[in-house]
Amino acid sequence: MPNTPEHPCRITLGDEGPLLVEGPVEVTCADGSVAVSERFVAALCMCRRSRMYPWCDTSHRRRTKPGEGPHRSAG
Numbered sequence: 001m002p003n004t005p006e007h008p009c010r011i012t013l014g015d016e017g018p019l020l021v022e023g024p025v026e027v028t029c030a031d032g033s034v035a036v037s038e039r040f041v042a043a044l045c046m047c048r049r050s051r052m053y054p055w056c057d058t059s060h061r062r063r064t065k066p067g068e069g070p071h072r073s074a075g
Contacts, residue, residue: 009021009022010022017043017046017056018043018044018045018046018056019043019044019046020041020042020043020044021041021042021044022040022041023037023038023039023040023041023042024036024037024038024039024040024042025037025042027042027044027054029053029054035054035055037055042055043055043056044056045057045059047059
């Protein structure tokens with residue numbers, strides 16, 4: 001659906017995650033290449049760690065080594 005004053009494009013900013021954009025979308029990258037998504041919501045990578053850049057593949061999530069992070073108690 002094209003953007004109109006009645007139906008503007010919705011963009012959602014998260015604290016630590018990707019930028020969510022109502023689709024379909026066309027993204028022009030810094031190198032001039034164009035990426036297209038027909039999905040109803042596209043997740044744009046903000047950390048540039050995605051292997052599918054400009055699309056987010058959740059590489060922005062913090063990685064922890066075994067034994068680090070929250071500990072769960074048994075019981």
